[in-house]
Each structure stands twice: as structure tokens, then as C-alpha cells.
Amino acid sequence: MTNHTSMLVAPSILAPSTVNHVNANGAALLSTMVVALVASLAMGLLRRQKVGATDGSLASIPPYTPITYPFLGSLQYFFGHWDFLKTAAEKGSVSFHLASHKCIALSLETRQAFFSDFKTDSALGYAIMLAGTPNLSKDFMKAVGIDVTLGGRSYKYLTALIRKERVITNMPILYAYAYTQMGGLAGTTIDPFDTFREVIFRLTVNTTTSLNVAADPDACNALLKIFHGLDLAATPVTVLFPWFFGPDRMRRFYLMKQFYNTIRNTINERKLKGRNDDDPMQFLIDEGLSTIEITQFAIAVLFTGNANTAVIAPALVCDLATHPSYLSQVREEIEAFISLFNADTSLPLKTRIQTIAYDEWIRPGAFPIMERCLKETIRLRVGTPLHRLNHTDKDIQMGSVIVPPGTIASFHTSFVHHNEDIFTAPFEWDPERFTQGREEDKKSPMAFVGWGVGRHPCLGQKFATFETFLLTALTVMLYDIEVVDQHGKGLIEMPPVDLNNPVVSPPPTPVHLKLSARA
Numbered sequence: 001m002t003n004h005t006s007m008l009v010a011p012s013i014l015a016p017s018t019v020n021h022v023n024a025n026g027a028a029l030l031s032t033m034v035v036a037l038v039a040s041l042a043m044g045l046l047r048r049q050k051v052g053a054t055d056g057s058l059a060s061i062p063p064y065t066p067i068t069y070p071f072l073g074s075l076q077y078f079f080g081h082w083d084f085l086k087t088a089a090e091k092g093s094v095s096f097h098l099a100s101h102k103c104i105a106l107s108l109e110t111r112q113a114f115f116s117d118f119k120t121d122s123a124l125g126y127a128i129m130l131a132g133t134p135n136l137s138k139d140f141m142k143a144v145g146i147d148v149t150l151g152g153r154s155y156k157y158l159t160a161l162i163r164k165e166r167v168i169t170n171m172p173i174l175y176a177y178a179y180t181q182m183g184g185l186a187g188t189t190i191d192p193f194d195t196f197r198e199v200i201f202r203l204t205v206n207t208t209t210s211l212n213v214a215a216d217p218d219a220c221n222a223l224l225k226i227f228h229g230l231d232l233a234a235t236p237v238t239v240l241f242p243w244f245f246g247p248d249r250m251r252r253f254y255l256m257k258q259f260y261n262t263i264r265n266t267i268n269e270r271k272l273k274g275r276n277d278d279d280p281m282q283f284l285i286d287e288g289l290s291t292i293e294i295t296q297f298a299i300a301v302l303f304t305g306n307a308n309t310a311v312i313a314p315a316l317v318c319d320l321a322t323h324p325s326y327l328s329q330v331r332e333e334i335e336a337f338i339s340l341f342n343a344d345t346s347l348p349l350k351t352r353i354q355t356i357a358y359d360e361w362i363r364p365g366a367f368p369i370m371e372r373c374l375k376e377t378i379r380l381r382v383g384t385p386l387h388r389l390n391h392t393d394k395d396i397q398m399g400s401v402i403v404p405p406g407t408i409a410s411f412h413t414s415f416v417h418h419n420e421d422i423f424t425a426p427f428e429w430d431p432e433r434f435t436q437g438r439e440e441d442k443k444s445p446m447a448f449v450g451w452g453v454g455r456h457p458c459l460g461q462k463f464a465t466f467e468t469f470l471l472t473a474l475t476v477m478l479y480d481i482e483v484v485d486q487h488g489k490g491l492i493e494m495p496p497v498d499l500n501n502p503v504v505s506p507p508p509t510p511v512h513l514k515l516s517a518r519a
């Protein structure tokens with residue numbers, strides 16, 4: 001699926017690179033700053049610079065960034081998330097705006113307060129910054145069909161659906177889907193970011209949405225296409241002007257309706273044919289959710305459940321393929337693991353793995369080497385902004401920063417993950433950095449935030465780990481693998497990671513995997 005950045009239109013008049021803009025001098029910059037200052041005053045962003053915090057310290061609304069355009073605000077954000085947030089918040093947190101959205105770019109020092117905060121809303125922060133969901137009022141959101149109260153309840157349902165006891169009962173189906181996709185590929189060259197996305201999506205649909213939809217590959221691919229369309233229609237315009245019912249928003253409405261129709265038809269079919277108690281959809285129906293609520297839940301969960309895993313799992317395989325010594329160590333580790341359950345190597349892999357229980361895959365220490373390889377792939381590749389919305393009517397304090405009502409606070413994970421004061425050679429893939437003696441992630445608090453920390457840890461970590469280890473095992477045990485470019489030319493290293501995307505994204509240049517039968 002395309003990442004958001006690839007579909008951004010970058011009008012050259014409005015969007016010089018951030019660096020150029022920061023270095024610009026003279027009248028243009030001065031006038032920009034003056035107008036921005038006036039605009040920000042008008043928006044009330046600078047309404048109180050210093051307020052007394054409950055702990056006696058002085059907390060304040062951060063100063064307004066000079067990296068901005070009149071009225072529209074810091075459009076530079078859209079053309080390079082890290083370039084903008086890093087430059088803007090390098091010396092301390094700053095305020096900025098994106099049309100009517102009030103925002104704060106948080107600096108490295110504010111991260112503990114950001115991750116520990118429980119008063120702001122993360123789901124709404126993402127909804128606004130990624131998809132252009134209106135942040136006007138709760139009533140308005142309800143009017144356009146977004147029930148803000150489902151946010152909190154969704155986590156309860158998701159947690160129930162991916163709990164161990166439930167997933168265990170589904171293992172034969174999950175194995176079958178994974179094997180159907182990954183088997184029989186010897187002699188082919190695949191785009192792993194497409195192939196893995198399809199299978200991960202199917203596993204997620206099966207586990208969180210509906211067994212019937214997952215059983216039908218065409219229905220699954222149709223839903224995946226809707227997500228792709230939603231992704232393409234989430235443009236800076238939909239973020240900046242959520243009230244503008246332009247072509248992109250119309251398209252998003254149309255796609256949501258299509259998604260809704262699929263869910264409604266599945267529910268109606270079920271009513272005709274009788275109930276299926278083991279199904280996630282039946283679980284949601286029994287919990288009293290309406291068709292529209294199930295649709296909202298499914299869209300949110302399929303997005304969250306797929307977005308990161310569908311990039312991280314194939315990236316791990318590519319990172320292993322470009323580091324042959326790790327690839328062979330991980331192969332040995334997987335072989336030893338499988339042999340614990342079925343040591344007969346003459347049997348097909350499919351048969352050998354199918355008795356392995358879910359919790360064995362996620363048992364801490366089951367794959368010491370693969371675990372640190374995964375952690376390193378996540379550290380290197382999760383370089384994106386995280387968001388929180390103050391959806392209350394009171395100021396919220398994050399350390400020395402005051403986040404006023406209606407303001408979105410964003411922290412970019414690269415402040416820690418790609419910080420050379422914390423991680424040696426941060427752009428190199430080096431799983432040894434986590435081993436005893438080095439333990440670079442323990443050098444400073446909240447240095448590794450790849451699974452979330454504090455108040456918002458990832459709810460899907462175990463399920464995502466299972467999916468990633470299963471697909472990695474199938475790929476590296478069935479095939480000899482080589483990373484190649486789109487022309488089939490071997491690559492000895494992965495393209496540099498692009499930190500300017502709004503979400504975790506595939507590499508900026510195409511990467512393929514050449515698969516041959518293992519000797």
C-alpha cells in the first residue's frame with residue numbers, strides 16, 4: 001500500500017524545503033514571521049506564555065515556530081515530517097498551526113511526560129493528523145458518523161479478540177492462510193511489502209473482524225483495496241480543511257460506505273444462515289454493537305493491526321537477507337524451535353509447524369536472536385510522529401509544556417530512535433546494540449519506544465510478534481532469499497530509511513525478494 005507521502009502534491013511556491021526555509025533571510029522571512037505571529041495571536045496560541053504548574057514549576061505554551069506560512073501555517077510539516085519536527089523542536093518544544101488545527105511539536109526532553117500522560121486522547125490525535133477527521137465538536141463528529149465514544153470501547157473489544165485463549169482456537173486457520181500465501185513461491189521474485197501485507201491483512205480480518213470475510217480471499221482483497229483508496233484520499237487538504245467536502249473527502253465517504261456495505265451484507269447473511277459463536281463479528285454483535293459501530297471498529301482495528309506489522313514483518317526478512325550471518329543464526333534458531341515440537345525433518349514444513357501453539361511463538365526467550373533482530377528492525381524503521389489531542393476543556397500539562405484545549409501534541413520517535421547520543425551509528429542495523437554489556441536502549445529513559453511505552457503500550461504486540469515470527473519462519477525455512485531492486489539487481493543493503501512519512505512505510509525505493517528453493 002502506498003504511504004501517505006507518495007501521494008502528497010508539493011506545490012513548489014508553497015513548499016520550499018524546510019532547511020531552505022529555515023536558512024532564508026531578509027524580507028521574505030521577516031514578513032512571514034510577522035504574519036505568522038499575528039495569525040497565531042489571532043488564534044490564541046500565545047494567549048498565556050507562563051502559568052504556574054501544580055508542582056510549583058513554571059510550565060508554558062511553547063513559543064510559536066518561525067517555520068510557517070501566513071494563515072495556512074506550517075505546511076512544511078506535510079513535505080517532511082521529521083525535517084520539520086526536528087528543525088522546529090530541536091532546541092525545545094514549539095507551537096505551530098495547520099490551518100485551524102493548533103499543534104505543538106514536542107522536543108526530546110518532553111517525551112516522558114508525553115508518554116506518561118493519560119488525559120489526552122491518542123486515537124483522536126491520529127484521526128486528525130492522518131485522515132483529516134474533523135475536530136470541530138463531539139456533536140459534529142457524531143453527525144458525520146464518527147462516534148467518539150467507541151474509541152475507548154474499541155480497545156476493550158480488541159483486547160478480548162486477540163487474547164491468547166481466543167487466538168489459540170484459530171491456529172489451524174491462521175497456519176493455513178499463512179502457508180497458502182507463502183508456499184509455492186520458489187523461483188519467483190516478490191514485492192514482500194505487498195505479499196506480506198495481503199497475508200497479514202487476512203490474518204487480522206480473521207482474528208478481529210469476521211471468519212467469513214477472511215475465508216474469501218476476494219472479499220479480503222476488496223477490503224484491502226478500500227484501505228488503499230482511503231490512504232490515497234488522506235491528503236494534506238483533508239487534514240487542513242476537514243470541513244471541506246471536496247473530491248478527496250467525497251471519495252473517503254464513498255469508500256467508507258463500501259466498507260459498511262461489506263460488513264452489513266456479512267451480518268445479514270449470518271442472520272439468514274444462523275449464528276457462528278466463535279466468530280469475532282458474532283462477538284461484537286453479542287456485545288450489542290450496531291452495524292455502523294462494527295464498521296467503525298473494523299476500520300480502526302484493521303488499520304492499526306495492519307499498518308505497522310505489514311511493514312515491519314517484511315522489513316525484518318529483508319534486514320536478515322542483507323545480513324547473511326544473522327540469517328543463518330535465525331534459521332538455526334527456528335529449526336531448533338520447530339524440532340522441539342516435531343523433529344522429523346523429512347516432513348513438509350507445513351506439517352511440522354501446525355501443532356505449535358500460539359503462546360510458544362510469543363514465549364519470551366523462544367527466539368533470543370530473532371527477538372533482538374525484530375527489536376532492531378523496529379528501532380530503525382519506526383521513525384514517525386505520534387500524536388495526542390487535548391479533547392478536554394482544560395489545559396493539560398506535559399512536563400514544562402502546557403497543551404491547551406483542542407491542541408494536538410506530537411512527538412517524533414526519531415528524537416530517540418535515531419539519536420546518536422543514545423544509539424551508536426543509529427542508521428545501521430545492528431541487533432547487538434541490545435545485548436548485555438551494550439544495552440544502548442537502557443542508556444536513557446524511554447529510548448526505545450517502538451512498541452509504545454507509558455500509558456499507550458501497543459495492545460497488539462503479542463499478536464504482531466506471532467505474525468512476524470511465523471511469516472519470517474516460513475520465508476527463511478522454505479527459501480533461499482536475496483534482496484534485489486526492481487531490475488533484479490542484488491542489493492547488499494536496504495535503502496536508507498525515510499523518516500519523513502506520517503506512518504511507518506515501506507522503503508522509499510522498491511525492494512524485492514528473490515526466492516529460490518532451499519538446497
Ligand code: HEM
Nearest residue numbers: 122304305308309312386450451452456457458459460464
Ligand atoms: C510490528 C507491529 C507493531 C508495531 C511496531 C506497533 C507499534 C505501536 C506503537 C509505537 C504504539 C504506541 C503509539 C503511541 O504512543 O501513540 C502502538 C499502539 C497501539 N497498537 Fe501497535 N504496533 C504494532 C502492531 C499492532 C497490532 C497488530 C495491533 C492490533 C491488532 C496493534 C494495536 C495497537 C493499539 C490499539 C494501540 C493503541 C494503544 C493505546 O492508545 O492505548 N498494534 N503500537
